[in-house]
Amino acid sequence: MKKFLNNIYWIILACIFCTNSFAQQIQARIEATQNGWQVIAVPQEFRARIGHDTGMLRIKDQKGNDVPYLVKTEGSETTDFRPVVYNRQLNTVDSTEIIVVDNIHKQEKQNYVFKIANTTAHKTYTIEGSNDQQVWFNLVSQGYIDGLYDERQTFTMKSIGFPRTDYSYIRITFDNKSSSPINILDIGEWETQAVPASYEKLRNTSFQLENDKKTKTTVLSLSKDYYSPVDFFQIHIATPPPYHREAEVFTIAQSRKSKHIRTRAYLTLHPENKHGDTVDPILDPNFYIRIFNEDNPPLQIDSVSLFQKPIQLIVGLKKGFTYSLEADTTWNTPNYDLRKAELQLPDTLAEVTIKSIEILESTKPETKNKYGNLILIICSVIGVVIVFYFGNSLLRDMKKK
Numbered sequence: 001m002k003k004f005l006n007n008i009y010w011i012i013l014a015c016i017f018c019t020n021s022f023a024q025q026i027q028a029r030i031e032a033t034q035n036g037w038q039v040i041a042v043p044q045e046f047r048a049r050i051g052h053d054t055g056m057l058r059i060k061d062q063k064g065n066d067v068p069y070l071v072k073t074e075g076s077e078t079t080d081f082r083p084v085v086y087n088r089q090l091n092t093v094d095s096t097e098i099i100v101v102d103n104i105h106k107q108e109k110q111n112y113v114f115k116i117a118n119t120t121a122h123k124t125y126t127i128e129g130s131n132d133q134q135v136w137f138n139l140v141s142q143g144y145i146d147g148l149y150d151e152r153q154t155f156t157m158k159s160i161g162f163p164r165t166d167y168s169y170i171r172i173t174f175d176n177k178s179s180s181p182i183n184i185l186d187i188g189e190w191e192t193q194a195v196p197a198s199y200e201k202l203r204n205t206s207f208q209l210e211n212d213k214k215t216k217t218t219v220l221s222l223s224k225d226y227y228s229p230v231d232f233f234q235i236h237i238a239t240p241p242p243y244h245r246e247a248e249v250f251t252i253a254q255s256r257k258s259k260h261i262r263t264r265a266y267l268t269l270h271p272e273n274k275h276g277d278t279v280d281p282i283l284d285p286n287f288y289i290r291i292f293n294e295d296n297p298p299l300q301i302d303s304v305s306l307f308q309k310p311i312q313l314i315v316g317l318k319k320g321f322t323y324s325l326e327a328d329t330t331w332n333t334p335n336y337d338l339r340k341a342e343l344q345l346p347d348t349l350a351e352v353t354i355k356s357i358e359i360l361e362s363t364k365p366e367t368k369n370k371y372g373n374l375i376l377i378i379c380s381v382i383g384v385v386i387v388f389y390f391g392n393s394l395l396r397d398m399k400k401k
Contacts, residue, residue, distance in 0.1 A: 024049045025360040027326040030352050032317035039072065039349045042311040044203060045357050046327050048226035051283050052311070055333030059315055060324045067323060068336035070343075072312040074198065081113065081157070083188040090181060097174040097181050100133070104168050111161040112170070113190055117183035118154055122146035124175045125160070129167030136171060139163055148182065155185060197278075199232045199307035211298045218291040218298045224306060227283045232307040234276035235289070238300040241271035245299065247291045251284045269299070276307075314349065325354070 026046055032038065042057065050056040059067040085102040103109060127140035139162040150156040160172065174181070208221045224230065237243075247267040253260045265279045269291065291299065317323060 024329045025327065026357065027324050027360065028357045029355040030323050030325055031355060032319050032321055032323065032352060034350055035319045036316060037314055037343075037345055037349055038317050038352050040069075040313040040315060040325060040352045041354075042313065042325070043354055043357060044200075044225070044228060044308075045359070046325070047308065047311070048224075048228045049329060050327050051227045051229045052281055052309075054311060054313075056327050056329055056331045057313065058326045058328075058331065058334070059313065060326055062322055066334065066336075067315055067317070068334075068338040069313040069315040070336075070338055072314050074309070079190050079192045081115070081186075081188050082191040083186055084112065086187050088184070095176040097176055099172045099174075099184070099187065101170045101172070101187060102168075103166070103170060106166045106168055108164055108166050109162075109170065110164040111159050111189075112172075113188050114158045114160060114184055115186040115188070116148050116156055116158055117185060118149040118156060119182055120149060121179045121182055122148070123179075123182060126173045127160070127162045128171045128173075129165050129169065130171065131168045133169050137167070139165060139170075159190075197232075198310065200310045202228055202230070202306040202308060205304075205306050207304045209301060216293045216295070218293060218301075220289040220291070220301065220304060221286065222288065222304060222306065223286050226285055229281040229283055229308045230279065230287070230306050231281055231309045232276055232278050234274075234305045234307070235269065236302045236304065237269065238302050243270065243296070243299060245269040245291050245293065245296070247289055249279060249282075249287065249289050251282065251287045276305075281308075314345065315352075317352065 026049055028043060028046070030040065040059070042054075046057070054071050057069075059069050061067055087100045087102075089098045091098060101112060123145050125140070125143040125145065126138070127143060128136040129139050130136045143160065145158060145160065148156055148158060162170075202224055205222065205224045207223070210219050210221070211217075212219065220235075222233075245268070247269055248263055249265040249267065250261050250263045253262060264282060264287070265277070267277050267289075289304075293299075313325075
């Protein structure tokens, strides 16, 4: 019976919580200084409420209508065309075109990229490899290339592959018997380079340090605004080298009966790691870093800097018009046609200035009020059942007496 009553208590408490849940709302006024595509950097005041969830954001015009936007994606790598050294020879006797690509450093290769002027022609080719340009060994005997045009520009980039090899020279022979030669503008390779992630430093953060001699640990308690995501942090250590400490990042979730510690990351602190550490987004308002000192004196830590990945929105605005950037924690991701279009955007876009930020009073979302009223009715029915049950039990006890 006691267990039953306990469960009923928590159900009713949950009902009360659901019917009193609130939406967090915030808005900012923005003005366009030019026409066309522009970038809005989402302020940290918004991030403290939405985290990384851009679906909670809207851009409104003066009439309150949605202005579609795109979330600017930050590429983790860039790909560039890097030309290679090659010799080219047209042979009119047997109607072939021979291209020999130098690979004198004997790097492993499995394709080259050909920049070809637009044409509707198609070609067959063979590919051979050699280390001395005297004896050639077959790599591809009957290659075929077509689709040599791009409607968006006057040339196309076509990759021609072959089995992985490290020959010093690669020879590609095109057959021109059935059509004129194709215009090969250049030959090269796609070169991919990683792009360092950009972060913005969080404002309104604090930390406390506590050394525990008994457990030989140092615990850093870090606080930030609401649910501002932390993607990267940097511990500023004043202790001179050498030092080498293991550490863990964790959060604490409080439940009705106990608290649960969730490890978020493991770190190694040493002088070479001055740039910081990345972590999966931490949304908790408070989190902790435990440093295992073992038999060493505690590190002297001056401060801890917290960073997050910025969010930028691409939107088309009109000069002289006022717009608003709004966030509501009950909104879902909008479905704009803009996200399905292929836009030709310039490399750099003007950034819109945020004029003012207003944090609105929390309000009950209408959609949740309907469910809240339903839950309240259910809880009332449960309450009536409980009263009837105990009243009936009391009457039976009185009759027995």
